[in-house]
Amino acid sequence: xxxxxxxxxxxxxxxxxxxxxxxxxxxxxxxxxxxxxxxxxxxxxxxxxxxxxxxxxxxxxxxxxxxxxxxxxxxxxxxxxxxxxxxxxxxxxxxxxxxxxxxxxxxxxxxxxxxxxxxxxxxxxxxxxxxxxxxxxxxxxxxxxxxxxxxxxxxxxxxxxxxxxxxxxxxxxxxxxxxxxxxxxxxxxxxxxxxxxxxxxxxxxxxxxxxxxxxxxxxxxxxxxxxxxxxxxxxxxxxxxxxxxxxxxxxxxxxxxxxxxxxxxxxxxxxxxxxxxxxxxxxxxxxxxxxxxxxxxxxxxxxxxxxxxxxxxxxxxxxxxxxxxxxxxxxxxxxxxxxxxxxxxxxxxxxxxxxxxxxxxxxxxxxxxxxxxxxxxxxxxxxxxxxxxxxxxxxxxxxxxxxxxxxxxxxxxxxxxxxxxxxxxxxxxxxxxxxxxxxxxxxxxxxxxxxxxxxxxxxxxxxxxxxxxxxxxxxxxxxxxxxxxxxxxxxxxxxxxxxxxxxxxxxxxxxxxxxxxxxxxxxxxxxxxxxxxxxxxxxxxxx
Numbered sequence: 001x002x003x004x005x006x007x008x009x010x011x012x013x014x015x016x017x018x019x020x021x022x023x024x025x026x027x028x029x030x031x032x033x034x035x036x037x038x039x040x041x042x043x044x045x046x047x048x049x050x051x052x053x054x055x056x057x058x059x060x061x062x063x064x065x066x067x068x069x070x071x072x073x074x075x076x077x078x079x080x081x082x083x084x085x086x087x088x089x090x091x092x093x094x095x096x097x098x099x100x101x102x103x104x105x106x107x108x109x110x111x112x113x114x115x116x117x118x119x120x121x122x123x124x125x126x127x128x129x130x131x132x133x134x135x136x137x138x139x140x141x142x143x144x145x146x147x148x149x150x151x152x153x154x155x156x157x158x159x160x161x162x163x164x165x166x167x168x169x170x171x172x173x174x175x176x177x178x179x180x181x182x183x184x185x186x187x188x189x190x191x192x193x194x195x196x197x198x199x200x201x202x203x204x205x206x207x208x209x210x211x212x213x214x215x216x217x218x219x220x221x222x223x224x225x226x227x228x229x230x231x232x233x234x235x236x237x238x239x240x241x242x243x244x245x246x247x248x249x250x251x252x253x254x255x256x257x258x259x260x261x262x263x264x265x266x267x268x269x270x271x272x273x274x275x276x277x278x279x280x281x282x283x284x285x286x287x288x289x290x291x292x293x294x295x296x297x298x299x300x301x302x303x304x305x306x307x308x309x310x311x312x313x314x315x316x317x318x319x320x321x322x323x324x325x326x327x328x329x330x331x332x333x334x335x336x337x338x339x340x341x342x343x344x345x346x347x348x349x350x351x352x353x354x355x356x357x358x359x360x361x362x363x364x365x366x367x368x369x370x371x372x373x374x375x376x377x378x379x380x381x382x383x384x385x386x387x388x389x390x391x392x393x394x395x396x397x398x399x400x401x402x403x404x405x406x407x408x409x410x411x412x413x414x415x416x417x418x419x420x421x422x423x424x425x426x427x428x429x430x431x432x433x434x435x436x437x438x439x440x441x442x443x444x445x446x447x448x449x450x451x452x453x454x455x456x457x458x459x460x461x462x463x464x465x466x467x468x469x470x471x472x473x474x475x476x477x478x479x480x481x482x483x484x485x486x487x488x489x490x491x492x493x494x495x496x497x498x499x500x501x502x503x504x505x506x507x508x509x510x511x512x513x514x515x516x517x518x519x520x521x522x523x524x525x526x527x528x529x530x531x532x533x534x535x536x537x538x539x540x541x542x543x
Contacts, residue, residue: 012042068359070373079366106144111502152216153194153209189511192232193504195225200489201503203469226482233485235514236507240488242521243495247297248317250290251452254328254460255307255335258467260285261476262302262483269304285467285487286310289460289498295527298463298494302483312337315345326450328457331440348446351376352456354437361429368418368430372437375411379404383447383455393452405448412441466490492526499526509533 015038023031121129128134162175177183198204206222213220247253260283269281286307288299301310311327315337318325324344329335330353339345355376362369382403386396415434418424424431437444446453470486477483492510496503506526510517516536517524523532 012038015042068356070377074362074366074370074373079362079370106146109146111505112146152213152218153198154191154213154218154220156218187228189232189508190504192228192511193507196229196232196489196507197493197504199225199229199474200470200486201466201493203466203473205474229489230481230485232507232511233488236492236510236517237488238518238521239510239524240491242525243297243299243491244314245317246292246522246525247288247290247299248314249319249322250292250297250325252291252326252328252454253311253314254289254291254454254457254463255286255311256329256457256460256464257284257286257307257334258464258471259283260302260467260471260483262478262480263476264479265304265483280304285464285483287460287464287467288314289463290314291459296459296495296498298491298498300463300467300487300490300494302467302477302487303480306334308333308335308337311335312339315339315343318343326446326453328454328460330457331436331443346446346450346453347443348450348453349440349443350457351379351444352458354433354440354444357433357436358430361433365424365428365430368424369433371414372411372433375407378407379455397447397449397451400448408445408448412438463494466494496526501526501529 019031019035019038022034026034122136124136124138126136128136159177159181161177164173165171195206195209198209199206206225209225210220210222262283265283269283273281283302283304284306285300285302286305288307288311290297290299299314307329320342324346326348327345328348328350330350336347337345355373358369358372362373382400386399391399415438418434419426419431424434426435447455467490477486492507493503496506506529509529510524513524523529
């Protein structure tokens with residue numbers, strides 16, 4: 001029997017002192033590794049003292065992040081990849097070269113202003129100076145020169161308005177501000193757009209932006225940043241409300257959530273917990289992505305409500321005459337809305353969640369998991385082909401029924417045989433993964449029976465990375481109002497990204513036309529605001 005390890009109490013300061021003493025015996029690389037190990041030990045110790053820390057969170061912290069691609073999963077488990085299906089896969093069309101390889105062409109700089117540079121001595125129709133016989137003509141493609149410059153995220157201009165004073169009467173005459181410069185507005189709409197895009201689109205905390213701006217000679221305190229974005233959020237809220245209304249009319253609604261910290265809400269929950277009045281102690285950011293007619297709307301809601309409850313509130317705005325929508329989520333009960341009888345939904349579950357259960361147990365059951373992962377891989381291959389070919393929902397359904405249907409039927413038979421013939425212990429990791437897949441089989445395979453049903457919930461999980469990025473960089477919201485402001489901007493920014501619009505430009509135009517969008521917010525969505533602006537310009541010119 002092993003002797004118990006004797007406990008030795010020490011402090012982080014004492015450990016740091018020991019590391020410094022050992023530095024003379026180590027090279028720089030060894031010293032840095034030892035120092036990192038000591039700091040990791042202290043951090044893990046602090047995490048273990050927190051009762052909310054889970055074993056999975058420690059694994060994520062200490063273990064190297066690995067992909068879930070079938071080939072990588074099987075390779076880590078020592079299994080060679082072999083095709084389990086006797087049917088050949090449809091050949092994929094040649095894929096275009098992925099972006100990010102090589103230099104960016106001039107067309108990639110869509111946000112850069114274009115400056116026309118005429119030839120200094122020639123114009124179309126002039127005689128050629130080389131041969132002196134021909135005439136030069138304008139080519140369709142100009143020469144291109146791209147130059148990048150560095151600037152502060154928020155720039156400032158100081159206008160020195162000249163003053164003159166009468167030496168007799170004392171009257172002072174001050175020059176007017178240049179045309180286009182509003183003397184009453186210190187902060188342009190683009191300032192709000194930049195702060196919001198950095199903060200809620202890229203997870204850049206306001207205090208970091210404050211330090212950066214100060215170091216570049218253009219101070220912008222975090223408190224001022226908050227005043228700017230909170231005031232703008234009130235003006236553009238009608239578009240957020242319209243996004244909720246239009247999302248309710250979607251054909252497919254994805255939902256999921258992630259944990260979030262709101263300080264004043266956490267204090268309220270802690271007080272309720274002390275008095276045994278807390279019926280729910282968690283705080284969440286729900287992500288909902290609604291799809292209709294090829295357009296996607298992203299919505300975020302932060303608070304005590306679960307994603308199913310937030311989805312219920314959205315669906316209450318759905319037109320009564322519309323057919324039931326498809327809801328895509330994982331199998332957690334909190335994702336499902338409790339709807340009144342007049343509202344119905346068609347529930348579909350995420351195949352990626354079911355697949356992940358087999359990924360996690362592949363090291364212990366490599367051969368069986370290989371069979372499942374490669375079968376599901378064929379389904380994802382067919383779904384990628386359907387998207388690549390631009391199939392309509394009905395065409396995609398027929399394509400899946402023809403190619404993925406036989407694969408899933410064989411897999412279903414194989415899964416049932418594993419349990420019925422007692423080839424797998426039901427209480428094992430593999431047995432649990434198989435049981436989950438069989439239990440929710442109908443919802444996991446809705447894409448084989450219903451046009452437009454997605455295969456997984458990845459679009460919503462990608463959307464929630466916005467909230468996770470905020471949590472990692474800024475850690476928390478201070479108040480519920482701060483969380484709401486974040487939800488408004490995060491929703492509009494990601495909706496613009498999903499529609500291929502420029503989020504910075506979109507937020508800027510919303511602020512500049514706050515009065516117009518209040519009257520008709522449906523004309524100021526990410527996919528039609530440009531057309532609305534063009535119509536307004538045309539009306540002015542014609543009038």
